[in-house]
Amino acid sequence: xxxxxxxxxxxxxxxxxxxxxxxxxxxxxxxxxxxxxxxxxxxxxxxxxxxxxxxxxxxxxxxxxxxxxxxxxxxxxxxxxxxxxxxxxxxxxxxxxxxxxxxxxxxxxxxxxxxxxxxxxxxxxxxxxxxxxxxxxxxxxxxxxxxxxxxxxxxxxxxxxxxxxxxxxxxxxxxxxxxxxxxxxxxxxxxxxxxxxxxxxxxxxxxxxxxxxxxxxxxxxxxxxxxxxxxxxxxxxxxxxxxxxxxxxxxxxxxxxxxxxxxxxxxxxxxxxxxxxxxxxxxxxxxxxxxxxxxxxxxxxxxxxxxxxxxxxxxxxxxxx
Amino acid sequence: xxxxxxxxxxxxxxxxxxxxxxxxxxxxxxxxxxxxxxxxxxxxxxxxxxxxxxxxxxxxxxxxxxxxxxxxxxxxxxxxxxxxxxxxxxxxxxxxxxxxxxxxxxxxxxxxxxxxxxxxxxxxxxxxxxxxxxxxxxxxxxxxxxxxxxxxxxxxxxxxxxxxxxxxxxxxxxxxxxxxxxxxxxxxxxxxxxxxxxxxxxxxxxxxxxxxxxxxxxxxxxxxxxxxxxxxxxxxxxxxxxxxxxxxxxxxxxxxxxxxxxxxxxxxxxxxxxxxxxxxxxxxxxxxxxxxxxxxxxxxxxxxxxxxxxxxxxxxxxxxx
Numbered sequence: 242x243x244x245x246x247x248x249x250x251x252x253x254x255x256x257x258x259x260x261x262x263x264x265x266x267x268x269x270x271x272x273x274x275x276x277x278x279x280x281x282x283x284x285x286x287x288x289x290x291x292x293x294x295x296x297x298x299x300x301x302x303x304x305x306x307x308x309x310x311x312x313x314x315x316x317x318x319x320x321x322x323x324x325x326x327x328x329x330x331x332x333x334x335x336x337x338x339x340x341x342x343x344x345x346x347x348x349x350x351x352x353x354x355x356x357x358x359x360x361x362x363x364x365x366x367x368x369x370x371x372x373x374x375x376x377x378x379x380x381x382x383x384x385x386x387x388x389x390x391x392x393x394x395x396x397x398x399x400x401x402x403x404x405x406x407x408x409x410x411x412x413x414x415x416x417x418x419x420x421x422x423x424x425x426x427x428x429x430x431x432x433x434x435x436x437x438x439x440x441x442x443x444x445x446x447x448x449x450x451x452x453x454x455x456x457x458x459x460x461x462x463x464x465x466x467x468x469x470x471x472x473x474x475x476x477x478x479x480x481x482x483x484x485x486x487x488x489x490x491x492x493x494x495x496x497x498x499x500x501x502x503x504x505x506x507x508x509x510x511x512x513x514x515x516x517x518x519x520x521x522x523x524x525x526x527x528x529x530x531x532x533x534x535x536x537x538x539x540x541x542x543x544x545x546x547x548x549x550x551x552x553x554x555x556x557x558x559x560x561x562x
Numbered sequence: 563x564x565x566x567x568x569x570x571x572x573x574x575x576x577x578x579x580x581x582x583x584x585x586x587x588x589x590x591x592x593x594x595x596x597x598x599x600x601x602x603x604x605x606x607x608x609x610x611x612x613x614x615x616x617x618x619x620x621x622x623x624x625x626x627x628x629x630x631x632x633x634x635x636x637x638x639x640x641x642x643x644x645x646x647x648x649x650x651x652x653x654x655x656x657x658x659x660x661x662x663x664x665x666x667x668x669x670x671x672x673x674x675x676x677x678x679x680x681x682x683x684x685x686x687x688x689x690x691x692x693x694x695x696x697x698x699x700x701x702x703x704x705x706x707x708x709x710x711x712x713x714x715x716x717x718x719x720x721x722x723x724x725x726x727x728x729x730x731x732x733x734x735x736x737x738x739x740x741x742x743x744x745x746x747x748x749x750x751x752x753x754x755x756x757x758x759x760x761x762x763x764x765x766x767x768x769x770x771x772x773x774x775x776x777x778x779x780x781x782x783x784x785x786x787x788x789x790x791x792x793x794x795x796x797x798x799x800x801x802x803x804x805x806x807x808x809x810x811x812x813x814x815x816x817x818x819x820x821x822x823x824x825x826x827x828x829x830x831x832x833x834x835x836x837x838x839x840x841x842x843x844x845x846x847x848x849x850x851x852x853x854x855x856x857x858x859x860x861x862x863x864x865x866x867x868x869x870x871x872x873x874x875x876x877x878x879x880x881x882x883x
Contacts, residue, residue: 295617295676325648331670335695345666349652355616374656 254280254441256554261286261453262301263318264479264487265446266308267540269379271550272444273309274543278378282436283309286448287364287383288391288421288456289403293341294332296351297358300404301453302368302383303350310375318487321346340409365432382436384457387427391456394418403452412489416496419451424459429466437466442557445476447538449490450509451497458513467513473557475516477549478503478538482522486539507531516560518553532560575601575762577875582607582774583622584639585800585808586767587629588861590700592871593765594630595864599699603757604630607769608685608704609712609742609777610724614662615653617672618679621725622774623689623704624671631696642667661730686753703757705778708748712777715739724773733810737817740772745780750787758787763878766797768859770811771830772818779834788834794878796837798870799824799859803843807860828852837881839874853881 256276258269260283269283283305290299300319307313307321314320324344333339343351350371357367363386372381393406395414406414437443448454458464467474480503485491494501499509503519504526510517519526521535534556540546577597579590581604590604604626611620621640628634628642635641645665654660664672671692678688684707693702714727716735727735758764769775779785788795801824806812815822820830824840825847831838840847842856855877861867 292680293677294673295680296673297616325646325666327646327648327666328670328673331667332674335670335674335692337674345646345648346652348669349649349656352615352617352649353653353656353658356614359613359616371656 254554254558255282255436255439256280256442256444257282257284257436257440258444258446259284259448259454259457260301260305260446261448262289262304264490265448265453266305266318267546268444268446268477268550268553269305270308270543271540271546271548272554273379274547275551275554276379278380281379282440283379283381284384284433284436284457285381286453286456287385288389288452288459289407290388291390291402291404293343293351293404295355296348297355298341298343298351298404299354299364299368299383302381303347305381306350306368306372306375306377309377309379309381310372312375317342320344338409341404342408363430365430380432380436382430382432384433384463385427385460386430387423389424389427389456389459390422391452392420392422393452394420407452407489412492416489416493418497419455421456421459424456425461427460429460429462433463434466437470440470441472442554443467443470443472443474444553444557445474445510445514447477447479447486447540449479449485449488449493450476450506451493452489464513473516473532473560474514475518475532475553475557476507476510476514477518477553478506478520478523480506481520481538504528507533516557518556575875575879576603576757576760577601577763577765578603578605578757578761579765579767580605580769580775580778581622581626581767582769583610583625585811586769586774587626587639588867589765589767589798589871589874590626591629591864592861592867592869593875594700595868596872596875597700599701602700603761604700604702605705605754605757605778606702607774607777608706609710609773609780610728611709612711612723612725614664614672614725616676617669618676619662619664619672619725620675620685620689620704623702624668626702627671627689627693627696627698630698630700630702631693633696638663641665659730662725663729684751686751701753701757703751703753705754705784706748706781707751708744710745710748710777710780711743712773713741713743714773715741728773728810733813737810737814739818740776742777742780745777746782748781750781750783754784755787758791761791762793763875764788764791764793764795765874765878766795766831766835768798768800768807768861770800770806770809770814771797771827772814773810785834794837794853794881795835796839796853796874796878797828797831797835798839798874799827799841799844801827802841802859825849828854837878839877 391403394417397414507517516532520538712724718735828838837853841859
């Protein structure tokens, strides 16, 4: 098939990409660069969400919104560019530790979100409004409207809220296990159900499978909804050369007793995926029933994100023939 | 009695001053300048408190804390000096009206207060902590730990929350009446009860009697606790020359059908007070059973506040002989 035929096909395809924060959003941004906004839905982990000084903070969702809206801090990959920290400084003057990096403009996001939630809107409605006000055009959906909290059981401190583990202790404690508090009571939102039902292609971003993807899969009905779809379901490795591209993924794999490799990530996804993208610097991965391909998966600049997104979508279109 | 004898007496007296925000706090600041902190308790209106973008905002309490802590904005008389408005600007960029003047450092106060309230501390405990962290040494007590909301019934808009009336509409709507929502269910805190029981002198600051003092008196048990104390109970006029020193007090008196005069304020206080301080520019006030005195009640600079506080305390000590 000629490339322009593939392009034409892709133009009508609906893509769902499932992500956590900084790692996974790179693929979402690449997809935004190659797809019309009405064809792209980003389903985002909310297991990291927490109440902080009375405000509902959704770190992964904000990273997605700020990134797709072109306002993300380019150095950190989270938070807003050129933000100030006057509120945080004042909290510290009150004797607070101030371990969570709240920017001032970022606080406005948390305040508006909290206000709208307290008014009775669902998180999905609130995020849709925040996206609209930020000029974000693809659909961004929280994994559920219900509160789910990723709890990290550590050797040093016992159980910690995710942000305490991740930000306060800079993911240095040794992880013994993870659980997703509230997941049993959570329900799939109609918006997530519909997006999955209508997807022509389901992608898993290069996010941490245990800390970003697993909380999403813990929402009752999510896994079945995905498995029910006879469309390509493709994950992108967060592990390259036995190292995490970002954050604790490799350290965590080792602590949980896995060999740290892209192949073991593919195994961990198991029947959830029909395809797997690993890095071209890694050995070939061959698993029964799994389509695999090697690309340059390291996304340093926006051009890398666009290229990888295009390569993945075209490859998926091809193996879907 | 010689002045130094009076000074010695005053040094052992416990003073309770009951105030709203900007107007009344001037007297509280004057009292702070002449009394050891352990002798001064400020009981503050919380009828203006409201939830704003998920945060619990207590305008009068913050005005008292910021003023006594020496951090208040000297131009407005509320908010923090040299504060910035980055969060508010970001809220406006989201399309919010941003009618309430939230400074950035001020927001830190609201966030810490909300956090501590959500942790289960009483408002009294939270304010004591905020006072301590700001170096405020007199005791500052909210009128109650329970939520009470002053609701203003206006001709133009019907019922409005106090801040909507006061800040958003700049107290321009015509007031038909006032009610104090939740007051029936509110209870006197042990700290307020004890302060009143131990007071040697109870003062009412030059606050708006209907909008700042009346909500405090609406807390069940407050009025009886005050009336039960056989000590001087003295109010300071907020009306001078038929005008309010600040804010809507005069406009409101007229709208509620009162003649706008200091004498009518004294009448409105009724049996709650045993003494009344009016301005020396106003005609003599004589009411049965009420001690009255004229001072220069206009407090422009800190020296005025100290002078008036000293004059009032010494006068009260004298008529208490």
